[in-house]
Amino acid sequence: MADLIQIVVIDDNVRSLELLSAALDRDGIQIHTASSPEVGLELVRKLRPRLVITDLVMPRLSGLEVLDRVMMTDPAIDVILMTAHYTTETAVEAIRNGAADYLEKPVQLSLLRDRVNRLLETAQRRQSALNADASRPDVVKFEGLIARSPLMWDIFARLQRVAPHYRSLLINGQTGSGKDLLAQALHRLSGVKGRFVVLNCSAVVETLFESELFGHVRGSFTGADRDKTGLFELADQGTLFLDEIGDMPMSTQAKLLRAVQNQEITRVGSLDCRRVNVRIIAATHKNLPSAIRDKVFREDLYYRLSMVEIVAPSLQERMEDLPLLVRHFVQRFSEEYGKPIHGIAPRAMILLERYTWPGNVRELEHAIGHACMMATGDRIDVPDLPERMVQACKSWLGHPDGIFEMPATSHAEFNLSNDPGGSKLAAHESQLIARALSEAGGNQSQAARRLGIGRDAFRYKLKKYSLERQVDDFGLRN
Template identity: 60%
Template sequence: MAEALSIVIIDDNPGSLELLSVALAHSEAAVYTAANPVEGLELVRKHRPRLVVTDLVMPEMSGLEVLKEVVSFDSSIDVILMTAHYTPETAVAAIRQGAADYLQKPVKIGLLRERVASLIESANLRKRVHASSGAGAQDLEFEGLQAKSDPMWNLFAMIQRVAPHYRSVLIQGPTGAGKDLIATALHRRSHVLGKFVVLNCSAVVETLFESELFGHVRGAFTGADRDKTGLFELATGGTLFLDEIGDMPLATQAKLLRAIQNQEILPVGSLNPHKVNVRIVAATHRDLRAAIASGNFREDLYYRLSMVELTVPPLKDRPEDIPLLARHFVRKFSGEFSKPIEGLTQRALLVLQRYGWPGNVRELEHVIGRACMLSDGTMVDIDNLPESLIHTEARLNSSEESSSLLEDQERQLITDTLRAVKGNQSEAARRLGIGRDALRYKIKRYELPG
């Protein structure tokens, strides 16, 4: 805990209160304690702390009610809940309501200090991200993912919060947006000791799904000349990543649901079930609710998988990430091709930022890889970019006048809406029918008062 901060601890157990205050005592931290939630909230309003640590079950007011009050007062304050009745489901439910973490009592002091330090480090990193011009890529990285935009750092914050607790996560987003990297980040931040095992559901023959997931015994079917360990068993103690879960056949979905619910598998041809302990991360680019409506996806499996839902935004919705990612890929491919490429010209960057990126980050990576392969100089220029991007830029230039008119109209609409709601960005975003992050981007783009 390197930076000066204040902490409020709320617990109706005097012994626990004393133990926690000693555990979090620090030369650069001011620790305030309260034996009941009403006094604790008064301390929060008075000192506006960086962190609140509160028990869940207390007289007068529960920890969840304290959480609600703190989030309403200042959503930037992190709240850690503690309970003697921990379950992954209650932990995730609390995090959905705004908790930064959820710990089981009696709290392990080392774990508490580790989680507090992690929260503060994450907050400091986000400050550096917002203050950065984008040049210091090492400061804009989370588990190997490069980003500067608010939508991505909000996603990273949720990963950090749910990773220690989740049993299943559903990642949604367009093809090429990086869902596999998000799954890897979840596994790493969960600190489980087992393996990260991957199954691409779109690449498996329907008749082999059950064998791939649960394994089989010798003689179970023609060609089964030896026992085979399934991916569930291989991933026990770790994470099983089911990529493109929307392509899984309905018959397999029913068996997957039972395996997740019971944490038990039955290899094909066997009469002896095996217990497993597996976290499930599923990903898809499909609209699973539409698939449910059309009868192509099981509703009960959807709700089992979506204990936590994470959405990876398309690249076109986070244009501030494009220069950062482009420079990252230039460094990667200049090393792979042993070329002294130092970066991209401004006009090449402009073309990249104005393109729509239907293939998302994967398409950008391929474009930069091709450009580095073709480049003979120290900078990637527009001559090294595919013709499709250049043609898009030409069309954009020819319609610049009409685009300018549309931008003027959009700027005026946002200004009028913000004025009507007295600057309330959440209400303005709702009235405009866009996300709050998108509204903030447009406010920044048009240099409007926030």
Template identity: 40%
Template structure:
């Protein structure tokens, strides 16, 4: 059973429907109120301030569409799910164009309703909780991008310049670095912040479903398509779409996305009508798209279209000086969640955290702090609180590498060469290239990606070495 106390307003002129939905959703832990008319709904919205409204399309006097338009005008970030009979699905389509989050055809399955509510709540949370990044900008109810390293300061400057524009943004970085937070910061500080913000994870949706999710479909487009449905690009017109893990998008869908970026037009699956839309696209990936372009697994023309502005989010090991501030931020966050009063962490614990390589980046650090706080019985996080976590300083490959480089430098000087610098660099380059080619079975594209250099650079170095 959910422990959420998110507020839901059910609006239907049939009292039996209101009663049934209130009983079910209350049993799932939601705070539920009902209204039997559009007029009553508008009054209750002002006092209840619901997170989600579930409303019937057809009601006497003030109908669902009229009420929806008035709700979105005064409370643009409230998510509205429309209910409709099979015979009125065209009105539901119109509701989507007016800003409804989605719609359900009666009779519907309770599990489907719950899924939609949870998705709508996540969307509302992303739209409502402002992500701040300026150190002077306090976000009371939102989230904050943490870090004062030079890498993060450069990102803040970049965000300040690109957010107010409509330029497409490509966010690059390893998993767990906070790419979604960066995307939301761009949205919240843009001129579209009062319009929809929808997220699509291209890696999480099967190929056959991703196209219909993005572009919608006509009735009869495929088995089970019993009525027309709008896609995210039509639903989000005027707003912002965040395409997470765009490197996993199939080539067939990349072609349709390219057309949207070029002229703002597309066709629903199984349809011939050309739909126009106005969306800003923010994309993110942890993959090397340049190498994918060379391998013909990502369209070059699409890459240039989404890469108008690129934001590279550094890994946590590249900004270790931010770990202290991040830990304190997470301690404050989970003090509120766990109702604890942990004041900070000991110096040896901080040293341990700073020495670890954090392959899962900020997400892994947050998880480690959360677990440590559950185990902690003192005012400060100590090494003992971190016992049992997978993080161990002895397993730090970065520290081992630094030690190996020091030893290599000592050996180079002991060797007494007249060209120590060039000789050592050449030896290291040859060994790195040999190792990369071994691991990729001679695939130069994959080897260059592994090394973090272009394929042309790799070829030049192979030619030099003969």
């Protein structure tokens, strides 16, 4: 019994309970049903199930109220809401309140099984990560993206939840943080049949914005020598990705808002209104609330686009992913350049860890591409990295040439292919942190400065490598 996955299904329609139970019944799963929300909540409190499936409209308590009470009981329980009165707005509201998914009744049983299996797999992966060695957390592969940082896992889970339901969505994040990759993953997950169409708003001349988005008819303005199809029409039944939406002029924002709200567009120079079915993903590195206060961005457009908002973390916020990303880029560029590059010298990897990455993952990609191009052997070393990065790291260190005093080690000692989990790098990093702490007399702030990392990051690494005792030995807790 203890090993069975518990699922509670709540619906005041007894026939619906029977159908759902039969659809989900398989080895390893135990289904519990309740025809009233009160009985269902009592089962939740008693069993602490992995998953709750509940109808939205029920007597005495609604599905949203059931969701709230389940979240208060145990936020780790996934909840799927079902309703015969589906709207995008209520679906997004439910997901914002913590729902794992939102399905329209009558539920397609094959779709339900697919969604349930995904949620159970995600929950199992999450539990495995909690039980894993903290220095070797699990790697998650998701729609062409890879991560071992919990921050990215949460984003993957959110994308999976909102993908079937959103009509407009905003991705915020620093330049180079991968907003376009998240948008493409969201498009693939949404299951729409149309194409993924991109407009870089920072690269369009202001007078041509309307033509780019909505198209034009021949003769509508000087140079319009033929009809043109706009991006909204090209993205019909698919997704329109508006990159750097913060650079869109105010005059175009009003027309965009009408198109997003009404799903109707009119070509420049035409009186004919055309219906479209387009999902909108907007992305920006700017602070749009500040832009609203400065009167350069429309408040009503912001609220329309940000019904769901995803924040793409900077590389500094997900440094656990650095070894994975480095390995990925080394493999990619070594194949692209036809060079047998299999690893990276520890001192080069330490430099990558010390660098602050203002350009985020895109800057890392370019740096590894440069290094692979420059490398003369079968691994990347410090001289192969961009000079500006090497000089920047030197200027941050108390003894600028210290990184070059470390031996490069042999190829076998640190090889990205043979050490995908980064265990050798972890051992080397642990020794480096212990040495810095010893040289600083146990002063954490000084040790962090010697290593060129922030104090919070240093404390995280102390805990990661169980070095707190060394701090205690100095009698210092600074």
